[in-house]
Amino acid sequence: MGESDRPTKKMRIVDTSSGEKIAEKAEEELRQHPHSSRDQTLEFHNDGEFKDIIPHKTTAKQAQNLEDSINNPFTGRPFTQKYFDILKIRRDLPVHSQRDEFLKIFQSTQIMVFVGETGSGKTTQIPQFVLYDDLPHLKGTQVACTQPRRVAAMSVAARVADEMDVQLGEEVGYNIRFENKTTNKTMLKYMTDGMLLREAMEDHNLSRYSVIILDEAHERTLATDILMGLLKQIADRRKDLKIIIMSATLDAEKFQNYFNEAPLLAVPGRTHPVEIYYTPEYQKDYLDSAIRTVLQIHATEGEGDILLFLTGEEEIEDACRKISLEGDELIREQGSGPLSVYPLYGSLPPHQQQKIFEKAPEPYNGRPGRKVIVATNIAETSLTIDGIVYVVDPGFSKQKVYNPRIRVESLLVSPISKASAQQRAGRAGRTRPGKCFRLYTEEAYKKELIEATYPEILRCNLSSVVLLLKKVGVDDLVHFDFMDPPAPETMMRALEELNYLAVLNDDGDLTSLGRLASNFPLDPLLAVMLIGSADHKCSEEILTIVSLLNVPNVFVRPANARKYADEAKLNFADQSGDFVTLINVFNEFQEALNQGGINQWCRDNFISYRTMQQAINIRKQLYRMMENFDIPILSTSQDDKKFNKYITRALLGGFFMQVAIKSGKGYKTVDGQDVLVHPSTVLPTSPEFLLYNELVLTSKTYIRTVHSVKGDELKKFQFFSDYKF
Template identity: 65%
Template sequence: MANCSLIISFTIRMLTMMCCSNVDRRDRDRDRDREDRSRDRDRDRDRDRDRDRDREPKPSSAPSNSTPAAPGLPPLKQMVLNQQINPFTSLPHTPRYYEILKKRLQLPVWEYKESFTDIITRHQSFVLVGETGSGKTTQIPQWCVDMVRGLPGPKRAVACTQPRRVAAMSVAQRVADEMDVMLGQEVGYSIRFEDCSSAKTILKYMTDGMLLREAMNDPLLERYGVIILDEAHERTLATDILMGVLKEVVRQRSDLKVIVMSATLDAGKFQVYFDSCPLLTIPGRTHPVEIFYTPEPERDYLEAAIRTVIQIHMCEEDEGDCLLFLTGQEEIDEACKRIKREVDDLGPEVGDIKIIPLYSTLPPQQQQRIFEPPPPRKPNGAIGRKVVVSTNIAETSLTIDGVVFVIDPGFAKQKVYNPRIRVESLLVTAISKASAQQRAGRAGRTRPGKCFRLYTEKAYKTEMQDNTYPEILRSNLGSVVLQLKKLGIDDLVHFDFMDPPAPETLMRALELLNYLAALNDDGDLTELGSMMAEFPLDPQLAKMVIASCEFNCSNEILSITAMLSGNAQDWADVLLACLPCPGL
């Protein structure tokens, strides 16, 4: 068994390398960005020191602040502006820090800092509803860091979970800039196969699945003083399990604070689940949004979406960027190519257009393109526009300033599991009313906007569900049961799910794990099952990797497992390139 454990450890590393062939490139890009930012900060600090040294001191005067007083600001904001030394690095703040700080102080969430401080001081858990653009994802964790640093006893970190990897990485970078520190030091992130953090990290953004894996080795999550579940309204599988786990942890740890953050106003269910905890509502900066529906259902929503983008670019006289929601990478890449080609064919009298795709498998440096400015106007007055073509990640996880026009076909991809045939499929399904409202709200961030819904008003009112169906009710629960068993939760029937899954689905998951020898006949976790839980894979794939050691076929099984668990389009491109005749 010891030899098998060594082989399994090796296979995990091999699987990691095969599933993430772009990690090394991402690390090099990230290190290069770190070096550039470090040089910029050093240059700014040297310039500040030279400026201060050349300045004649006046003995009778008090030391001057690096930022002048801003008349009319509340004392709390003025105190923040007057802070000259970075408490994390013990160095003077850079000029860029103050530029960012002035924008931060304009976020709606800052008007509620005193209310937030009062609630988190008096309560162990509470729900915060903040509309997209309110600043909750970037500011609330920083306030929690300030609170944790001021508490006596062992210094603990703050964890903020995100449903998507793109959000975890981009928000961590933004917050590191706001705190004037290096990404990977005081502020870091952790996603599958990539950990950009260190022993100094006091604020970590991570996917909900990564925090769940930490709980397997540390059931009470002792290293954290505050845990924030962001975008809880998306009801991912890992978030639902985490809520059940954390509800039990707060009963055992009186020093732990739990904050559940949502972008939708329907937060009553979260309140009831966490024993009628307090609710803090923070409005966003929204302007009126005009909604347009199609008179008849669209047969081809992709074609209709492309036509709508081109018509907006040609006919709308107001400046403003476009945000188009599509279901996945293949649709997005196709739409980007066609929009660019058709706009170029219109001739030089039409304004320039910048097409930017956004989906989870894009490298970080390409994801940051969504924040680039649009093309300038042409001499003939034609307006240049930026068009972001995104999956539903842009609904709530990321805020893109400058968007005035939103095109919403009304679809998204969801995992759906059929327990009778034991097959999980990724299907294109209609979105909920809550998602449609979130999409429309993206058009009103900076000024009044327009949302073009490519479905009828009747479909919106009568056919769409009010909220997104929780993932736990439409997923394969094999991994869920295995993780709960690894967490030491044996009584699955009485586990406090917010939405309990169907008994049939739960029983089939138990039968599957027993068949794979991950559970014995009494339902207890076996040694094999404990090893399977360490793999970020479906139970069948984890068992296959472990069993390959016995049959001396690990290399072949690792390749197969990597293809089955990786991105289908990426592997299709790899296999196509291997064909002797690419046209076949």
């Protein structure tokens, strides 16, 4: 079914109104019985130690006197010795020498731009400078500091809580998707940019905040770009709100121009010279080259830790295993020093992320002990890791790419930009002169790498963005003040998709379903599917599926045991495909969890315990949200003859645009794209119709996580009315 075959009429389901009816009922229920606000009323503190301080007139000297007090001015409790030890380190950071200069600009303007190179201390210190001047706790407000990544929001909040000698989750906390560690005492909140956007949906003026700091703005994530546009509008309505845009790179002029010539303060980082080494020729297998380079550094170079940049979880875990094994060989055969290897990526649990800050092993027999951190581009600017002297940069990262014509958004391994390469090299010069090993040629760096990464808004599906903007009250999307406006075709595709999902009506206004769906921290397609699942008596099962689609792959497939892992996976397989297989995994995991011995069960079945725990936490939050919105939570037994029919109908409620039709040896999507079924599927046959969760672009185009669908079910869709079944 190619582009020319596609009907022009609306792609609606005959019983489309199931989700809309549930949404209307939920809205009516909320009108009649409003739940108490989910937001806490913030606590007002008495002025105590701050009685002589006038907000927005503080000097660096006054703030430092408070920091040097015997008692913590925010809690009234005595400062610990650890606090004073950390305070000495803080005052040695480059940003500290410009505290007065920062305060003068901050106090005299509504919006300012702050450029602090990596290692300057901007992320931890600027919010504290603001706290001692804005005094939000005396007026029942908060200071927000956004981060593009969850790992940064959590680790920085923990560090700042230590620096301020307060308990994490009390005066200083964090809020990320599916985890809120704050209370009504919290005055400084680190949060992902996406979470602040969600708050703007409920409170269009973000009235609980007196200061909003957008950190790592140079990363130009989708959420940060939208926030910048919204904050420009909010700043006009709220003259009491102060905004700081923080960047680690010197492209500040663009931010200044966007915010009407906002004043700039730049603070240099603390860097040492870094020697750059290039390979003489192109590396065919960058992963193998990277591992060899790390081991060579360990065998031949002086002390100092190593940071290796790779593209994703699977690649990183694989590299960690190989480096550990071959590092042990080096120790045995060449007497090399001990080696500790740590992974770092976004979905890693917080306690494992913290391991990267542990000290390197002690030297052995005169050879240096060394720490190797294998990370995604999260380690470019978001986190500062002391002790790194050697950086290995293969020159790749995973980036979202969206093709609106075939409605495909994919994570592709792509060459990094020159700006990213410079950031990576800079990590080697934090503590002393360092070395950066680029696994590409100097000519490739000069001629092939683009200057800077394209903002995410120019290369992703905008349906979530459009839904969010509609919810925050932005109706004129064409004239919304984007720093870099997305292509009109991408915007039109998003509007079309949301109309097909019935979250926007034909006039582009939010429907009841749209208003309800926008509350869920999910892709609109998944939110609509979840809401409508109650009508198909399987909301419990769809909750499980949605939770598992929002975490990394639950199936572990080690390089040395792939055959056994694949056999273990088939024990959970359902003949309808991968979605019901996920339900089976979840149910059996829960059973094993209740009976004990879960770790052994996970090892035997090649299931990731960590990923399953993430899915359970997500499911709990989504379950609570469904309860709050009075969406019926129903279940059908797998022994019921209608089980598969109910699951299929519920899945089609969201995935009806993602159907593939048998074509020759493969399939063709409804948008005319030739695809193959991904080899990871458990599907035993090749049915005429499949629905799928995602398209994966490698050397071939695959559909992954699939479910068999009968033609009779598709006939209920107007979209397939022209198709001859």
